[in-house]
Amino acid sequence: MNTQDTSATNISASLFKFFKLGLFETLHAKSCSKPSTPRGNDNESPCGETPEKHCACLPETDNRKCKAGDRGKTGAGVTGSRTGRVCEKEPDLPAGAVNPGLLRYIHNAARYRLPQCFEGGSVSVKQSQRCNWVLGHTLSCSSVSPGGYKVLLSYVDKEKPSGLPYFVMEAAPGGQMSCEVRVGPTLSTRATVVAQIADAEFYSFESIFDAYFHSFTASIIAVNKEFIALHYLQAITEQVSLGAEVVARGHAVELSSASGAGRWATEDQSISATLGNRGLDLCYARVIRPFLTVAAMLEVGFAIRHAVATLAYEWRTEEWTVRGSADSDGLVGATLQRALGGKHAKLACAISALLNHPNDKFRLGFGITAAIM
Numbered sequence: 014m015n016t017q018d019t020s021a022t023n024i025s026a027s028l029f030k031f032f033k034l035g036l037f038e039t040l041h042a043k044s045c046s047k048p049s050t051p052r053g054n055d056n057e058s059p060c061g062e063t064p065e066k067h068c069a070c071l072p073e074t075d076n077r078k079c080k081a082g083d084r085g086k087t088g089a090g091v092t093g094s095r096t097g098r099v100c101e102k103e104p105d106l107p108a109g110a111v112n113p114g115l116l117r118y119i120h121n122a123a124r125y126r127l128p129q130c131f132e133g134g135s136v137s138v139k140q141s142q143r144c145n146w147v148l149g150h151t152l153s154c155s156s157v158s159p160g161g162y163k164v165l166l167s168y169v170d171k172e173k174p175s176g177l178p179y180f181v182m183e184a185a186p187g188g189q190m191s192c193e194v195r196v197g198p199t200l201s202t203r204a205t206v207v208a209q210i211a212d213a214e215f216y217s218f219e220s221i222f223d224a225y226f227h228s229f230t231a232s233i234i235a236v237n238k239e240f241i242a243l244h245y246l247q248a249i250t251e252q253v254s255l256g257a258e259v260v261a262r263g264h265a266v267e268l269s270s271a272s273g274a275g276r277w278a279t280e281d282q283s284i285s286a287t288l289g290n291r292g293l294d295l296c297y298a299r300v301i302r303p304f305l306t307v308a309a310m311l312e313v314g315f316a317i318r319h320a321v322a323t324l325a326y327e328w329r330t331e332e333w334t335v336r337g338s339a340d341s342d343g344l345v346g347a348t349l350q351r352a353l354g355g356k357h358a359k360l361a362c363a364i365s366a367l368l369n370h371p372n373d374k375f376r377l378g379f380g381i382t383a384a385i386m
Contacts, residue, residue: 019145093200104175104201110227113254116244117232119276122283123296123308126325128336130367135380145170154373159374161185177203188213201225238263244272253277256290291316304329342368359384 018043058310081334088212133155140148149165168180179195188211195205201222222233246256246280256274272289280300293313300306310323325338337347347369353360364376 096161104203106201106225108228111248111251112225112228113230113246113248113256113276115223115230115232115233115272116246116256116258117283119246119254119256119274119287120294120296120310122278122285123298123310123325126298126306126308126327126336127323127338128325128346128347128365130348130376130382131155131363131378132365132367132376133160133378135378137380137382138385139165139382140385145172153380155378157186159187159189193285240269252279258287345369345370 018248019218027376029293031034060202096273103112103114130153133153135151135153137149137151139150145168147165147167147169149167151163151165152161153163154160163183166182166184168178169176170178175197177197180193182192184190190210191208193205193207194208195203197203205219205221205223207217207219207221208215218237220235224231227244229247231241231246234242234244242258242260242261244256244258248254254276258270258272258274260270262268266293270291272287272291274285274287275284276283276285283297284300285294285296292315293311295311297309297310298306306329307328308325308327310325311320312323313320319339321342323338323340328335333349333351335347335349337345339345344367346365348365348366351362351364353362361382363378363380364375365380365381367376369375
């Protein structure tokens with residue numbers, strides 16, 4: 014996958030995702046000073062904060078997942094996703110459990126600092142309804158991704174600590190639709206189905222099953238008829254976790270892969286790595302100040318003989334967040350998220366800028382989101 018294709022895909026996919034449910038809680042959440050959970054406790058989010066403090070990656074009521082089909086520039090397995098920085102609330106396990114979290118989130122401490130750049134303009138409104146339903150509207154215009162009007166319908170049982178069952182649907186007048194459903198068959202398992210429909214047929218279908226145990230996690234991920242992935246991550250100590258990933262592809266057997274993964278994390282820094290027959294992913298994140306976190310990432314694709322190095326930072330306060338990054342392919346991006354009218358306002362704005370030096374192209378985005386409670 015080349016640089017131009019990846020950057021265009023990330024820009025077109027990020028605009029609407031950025032203005033989905035939970036923007037205000039993200040803006041107003043307490044600064045995530047810990048790059049990664051040192052113990053990987055099951056009662057903590059990958060950011061290192063307990064659910065009572067609200068994980069800065071997402072609010073408690075927003076349980077979106079990293080899409081299993083996301084890829085990094087090197088395509089080094091399911092865990093090699095540059096957009097896989099979103100965390101979700103983990104189930105409550107017995108006291109004393111040392112749970113490392115899910116393997117596909119092993120690099121979140123560093124990749125959460127990457128700016129999610131978008132292009133064009135967007136105005137979004139979300140309105141809370143009774144019976145835990147939320148209705149959202151988005152009007153966008155862009156020269157890269159299809160613009161127009163989109164409607165979002167979401168259901169989260171706010172009275173349950175786990176927020177399950179969870180349902181979200183997005184639809185556009187042109188017939189494009191996506192739907193995600195998550196349930197908890199047991200207290201320590203999660204089952205998710207994600208479907209995308211376009212031109213009256215299934216464009217994508219993902220099924221994910223996650224199991225959380227006392228000291229390890231396991232996942233099964235299937236995407237269309239393309240591949241099935243098996244994940245395993247074991248907590249060795251409070252700071253060290255080791256795991257493995259196996260990806261089996263049906264139509265392109267030569268693209269199947271197997272890799273090992275490891276993570277060492279303390280309260281103020283995290284090092285994670287994934288090494289397999291198709292590539293290497295190496296990530297490092299460190300808290301410089303309570304409001305400033307820096308990160309470095311290296312992705313190497315053995316098959317495509319391509320490597321990408323990225324530097325990123327996040328500067329966060331209670332009212333605004335700035336993220337920026339620059340990589341060896343010549344892409345420089347930054348986003349600014351700002352709450353308008355103060356910390357408790359129900360109005361927020363976001364500005365995005367992305368500069369592609371090799372192609373001499375510049376993308377600018379601006380969006381406003383309002384909440385009606």
